[in-house]
Amino acid sequence: MASIFVVAILSLSLLFISCEADLIGTVCAKSVNPSLCTNILRSDPRARTADLRGLGQIFVEKGKAATQDTISAAKSVGGSGKPAADTCVSVCGDAIDNLNQCSAYLKASGRASVSDLQTKGSAALTDVSTCDDEFGDSEPANVKQASRKAQDIIDMLLVVANSL
Numbered sequence: 001m002a003s004i005f006v007v008a009i010l011s012l013s014l015l016f017i018s019c020e021a022d023l024i025g026t027v028c029a030k031s032v033n034p035s036l037c038t039n040i041l042r043s044d045p046r047a048r049t050a051d052l053r054g055l056g057q058i059f060v061e062k063g064k065a066a067t068q069d070t071i072s073a074a075k076s077v078g079g080s081g082k083p084a085a086d087t088c089v090s091v092c093g094d095a096i097d098n099l100n101q102c103s104a105y106l107k108a109s110g111r112a113s114v115s116d117l118q119t120k121g122s123a124a125l126t127d128v129s130t131c132d133d134e135f136g137d138s139e140p141a142n143v144k145q146a147s148r149k150a151q152d153i154i155d156m157l158l159v160v161a162n163s164l
């Protein structure tokens with residue numbers, strides 16, 4: 001009798017682990033940077049038990065941090081790149097504001113909150129990509145790298161939003 005109970009518990013555990021892996025795999029496969037997505041979620045212990053909204057919250061947090069890194073990189077630019085850097089700092093601040101609103105929409109339920117999440121997530125993505133546009137071909141490598149990472153993570157949030 002006890003052995004049947006142990007086998008049942010193990011089977012349910014494996015099923016749970018399989019479902020978690022499937023959700024992470026499904027979300028990350030749809031992102032523009034699946035390896036970064038997988039690394040982010042596998043390194044965050046909350047992802048193991050998260051539903052789509054929980055994964056979205058992780059992406060909001062990581063997206064805000066990556067956008068802040070873009071701001072820091074832009075602030076290091078001087079000389080002729082200063083006007084573009086100032087714009088970059090401003091629009092990345094807007095992106096963080098939009099991501100903060102995304103966090104609230106992930107906590108709400110209903111079709112309207114999903115639509116608002118998609119809108120604010122898209123706005124955050126546009127804000128960060130404006131940084132690249134401002135610099136054009138003269139974008140410093142550190143800004144470009146930070147901006148790309150932020151955009152990739154915000155894209156992951158949009159994958160979640162579009163899956164709700």
